[in-house]
Amino acid sequence: MPRQPDPWTATINFVTRFQQRFPDDRGHFGPYGGRFVAETLIDPLQRLEAAYWRLKDDPQFRAELDRDLSLYVGRPSPLYPAERLSAKWGGARIFLKREDLNHTGAHKINNTVGQALLARALGKTRIIAETGAGQHGVASATVAARLGLKCVVYMGAEDVQRQSPNVYRMKLLGAEVIPVTAGTRTLKDALNEALRDWVTNVDDTFYIIGTVAGPHPYPMLVRDFNAVVGREARRQSLEMLGRLPDALVACVGGGSNAIGLFHPFLDDTGVAMYGVEAGGLGLPSGKHAASLSAGRPGVLHGNRTYVMSDDDGQILSTHSISAGLDYPGVGPEHAWLKDIGRVTYTTVTDEQALAAFHELARVEGIIPALESAHALAYAAELAPRLPRDAALVVNLSGRGDKDIFTIAKREGIELL
Amino acid sequence: MTAVAIQSPAGGGSRIDVRLRHLASQGRKALIPYITAGDPTPRMTVELLHALVAGGADLIELGVPFSDPMADGPVIQRACERALNQRTGLGRVLEMVTEFRRRDGDTPVVLMGYLNPVETMGMECFAERAHRAGVDGVLIVDWAVDELEPMVAPLRTHNIDRVLLLSPTSSESRVAEIAGHASGYLYYVSLKGVTGSDRLNVDSVAEKLQQVRRHSRLPVAVGFGVRDAATAHAVAAVADAVVVGSALVATVERHLGAPQQLAGALTAQLAELRSAIDSQRIIS
Numbered sequence: 001m002p003r004q005p006d007p008w009t010a011t012i013n014f015v016t017r018f019q020q021r022f023p024d025d026r027g028h029f030g031p032y033g034g035r036f037v038a039e040t041l042i043d044p045l046q047r048l049e050a051a052y053w054r055l056k057d058d059p060q061f062r063a064e065l066d067r068d069l070s071l072y073v074g075r076p077s078p079l080y081p082a083e084r085l086s087a088k089w090g091g092a093r094i095f096l097k098r099e100d101l102n103h104t105g106a107h108k109i110n111n112t113v114g115q116a117l118l119a120r121a122l123g124k125t126r127i128i129a130e131t132g133a134g135q136h137g138v139a140s141a142t143v144a145a146r147l148g149l150k151c152v153v154y155m156g157a158e159d160v161q162r163q164s165p166n167v168y169r170m171k172l173l174g175a176e177v178i179p180v181t182a183g184t185r186t187l188k189d190a191l192n193e194a195l196r197d198w199v200t201n202v203d204d205t206f207y208i209i210g211t212v213a214g215p216h217p218y219p220m221l222v223r224d225f226n227a228v229v230g231r232e233a234r235r236q237s238l239e240m241l242g243r244l245p246d247a248l249v250a251c252v253g254g255g256s257n258a259i260g261l262f263h264p265f266l267d268d269t270g271v272a273m274y275g276v277e278a279g280g281l282g283l284p285s286g287k288h289a290a291s292l293s294a295g296r297p298g299v300l301h302g303n304r305t306y307v308m309s310d311d312d313g314q315i316l317s318t319h320s321i322s323a324g325l326d327y328p329g330v331g332p333e334h335a336w337l338k339d340i341g342r343v344t345y346t347t348v349t350d351e352q353a354l355a356a357f358h359e360l361a362r363v364e365g366i367i368p369a370l371e372s373a374h375a376l377a378y379a380a381e382l383a384p385r386l387p388r389d390a391a392l393v394v395n396l397s398g399r400g401d402k403d404i405f406t407i408a409k410r411e412g413i414e415l416l
Numbered sequence: 417m418t419a420v421a422i423q424s425p426a427g428g429g430s431r432i433d434v435r436l437r438h439l440a441s442q443g444r445k446a447l448i449p450y451i452t453a454g455d456p457t458p459r460m461t462v463e464l465l466h467a468l469v470a471g472g473a474d475l476i477e478l479g480v481p482f483s484d485p486m487a488d489g490p491v492i493q494r495a496c497e498r499a500l501n502q503r504t505g506l507g508r509v510l511e512m513v514t515e516f517r518r519r520d521g522d523t524p525v526v527l528m529g530y531l532n533p534v535e536t537m538g539m540e541c542f543a544e545r546a547h548r549a550g551v552d553g554v555l556i557v558d559w560a561v562d563e564l565e566p567m568v569a570p571l572r573t574h575n576i577d578r579v580l581l582l583s584p585t586s587s588e589s590r591v592a593e594i595a596g597h598a599s600g601y602l603y604y605v606s607l608k609g610v611t612g613s614d615r616l617n618v619d620s621v622a623e624k625l626q627q628v629r630r631h632s633r634l635p636v637a638v639g640f641g642v643r644d645a646a647t648a649h650a651v652a653a654v655a656d657a658v659v660v661g662s663a664l665v666a667t668v669e670r671h672l673g674a675p676q677q678l679a680g681a682l683t684a685q686l687a688e689l690r691s692a693i694d695s696q697r698i699i700s
Contacts, residue, residue: 026562036531036558038487039594040608043585182493183483192486199487200609202585299531299558300484312505313536314483 027216032332035215037302040199049217068113073103079236084363092386096396097233106398107257108139114225116143119206126150126205130194132187133324134166136210141175151175154193156186159323166402184317187327211254212331215302226260247272250395251374253325255334257397276378278320279347289318291330292338292345305332321350322370352377369398431552432524432577432600436635445652445693450661452479452495454504462515467679469523471686480509480529487557489612491662506533510549517550526553543570553577553600561594595632605640612662616641622654645692652693
């Protein structure tokens with residue numbers, strides 16, 4: 001069968017060295033990204049950007065970051081060949097990038113370790129963060145405790161309910177958790193509230209955004225701090241297989257774990273990439289969080305990207321069983337990667353994610369986060385369609401301990 | 417795009433220019449009230465706009481409700497929620513302005529809100545419909561000057577002023593850049609914070625306004641943190657215009673159970689602010 005012309009191959013003629021070209025100097029990924037915030041925040045964003053450019057390649061900063069990632073976070077995380085799962089699903093060999101084994105149990109710590117070093121370099125004494133599933137809140141509280149910084153975490157009131165173990169973890173780490181009761185009481189409202197805090201306390205406060213969204217330079221620097229995931233996976237794949245993998249799969253809410261895995265492979269045209277959004281109760285139901293698959297371009301939280309909004313431009317409430325994916329926007333780089341066809345974005349439903357959650361626990365002895373279970377569920381569809389010698393890397397972005405109460409409740413089991 | 421100041425979109429000056437120049441010639445300061453469209457109900461908004469004018473408003477900022485008002489404090493957040501619960505979208509807000517214009521052809525109206533509703537309608541379509549409705553200016557909070565470009569031509573074509581924000585954190589070069597892109601008036605955010613904060617420091621406002629005036633001849637309005645006659649009086653001493661928002665929206669909220677008394681209450685509140693501002697009339 002003749003190969004279809006690949007839109008990516010055409011694009012790459014213009015966009016060589018993608019990794020170094022985006023965003024542009026105003027924070028744009030094609031038509032997306034940018035800096036759409038109230039004027040008060042422009043100056044701190046410019047200072048953050050300047051500090052980042054100054055420190056990014058500074059040998060001392062890099063050495064400290066590398067040391068933290070290795071000795072505190074526990075990197076590199078393994079690339080684990082899931083033999084039994086591969087046999088069960090058939091087709092491609094499945095490898096799991098074990099971000100669940102990081103300190104605090106998810107990829108989120110890669111970014112907070114980096115941003116905390118930036119906060120210290122800028123002389124800030126107070127950290128704020130927003131959180132959905134609570135993983136980023138825990139990762140922020142963790143680094144704040146370690147550096148002796150005050151930490152305030154904003155969390156939607158609904159998420160406080162469904163992720164109570166993480167709320168308690170943050171408190172144990174010395175952070176103040178503020179439930180947000182405005183709007184839909186989820187991640188987007190926590191982000192609004194964190195931005196309001198920042199605009200009020202901009203002199204002493206550093207805002208650690210947890211995903212590749214927000215105003216420039218956040219999508220860039222959160223990506224760069226998470227790209228260690230993809231760099232390791234690339235090296236590990238070459239060591240184990242003698243070649244690159246054929247496909248990468250990661251879940252996408254804001255998109256930080258996905259961009260972290262994808263980014264170092266963007267120039268490898270032979271590597272297919274799949275971003276899996278939360279399909280909730282199914283796209284036709286309207287109860288989902290699939291902004292790339294079912295949203296439209298718009299402006300939210302400081303950047304232009306795909307958002308879930310109605311005909312009046314109001315942001316819609318979203319639904320996902322997974323708090324970490326329950327967000328009506330997505331990182332602007334994903335919007336761009338979708339438009340140019342480099343990454344394929346798709347969805348799986350709550351039910352599919354739950355099935356994959358149970359399957360991984362029973363077959364491989366690993367309890368995944370509900371977010372990561374979305375990536376697994378798509379891998380279950382994709383693997384059988386690929387040949388047996390194909391290699392599929394799934395980002396197991398976090399562990400599922402935080403979700404056991406949600407799962408138990410759904411199954412009618414009462415835990416304490 | 418060059419940083420040449422566009423003081424007036426039309427030859428004779430916009431409704432905003434005319435109004436603010438007239439006040440300045442009398443040595444008076446402008447009073448600019450803000451309310452959120454659709455709050456407490458869409459049907460009351462036009463009546464409330466007239467009530468504001470009756471109390472002494474020189475220009476009105478009408479809030480376009482948005483689901484994620486990230487620069488607003490709790491008072492205006494709740495107003496947005498009330499308005500959106502009654503489906504007050506941008507199209508409906510434009511209809512309200514059209515209706516207001518049937519009885520008031522003089523008081524300038526500036527729409528204040530966030531970008532996504534405008535982008536969803538489309539820049540060109542919005543500018544054309546806003547002009548037809550009788551809107552004189554727009555102030556879009558999350559539209560920093562860096563991203564302004566796509567909006568400039570449609571707004572200029574339809575003679576709608578671009579009111580831009582300045583803040584305590586704006587550097588001097590940034591003030592110059594923003595001043596070069598604004599028309600109508602400049603809006604100085606008096607404090608680091610959200611709408612309805614209570615940290616106003618008039619001395620630091622006065623200092624910053626001196627810097628602003630080195631870069632622009634546009635009138636400068638000061639808002640965020642003006643909540644009563646005393647703060648309005650203090651701000652009027654240093655600014656060309658005083659913006660009052662959350663304090664009025666709080667009045668709306670207090671009258672949710674007694675809507676028939678709301679218009680009178682707003683008129684009275686405006687009149688008090690008016691006399692506080694006028695009590696220091698400066699003849700220049």
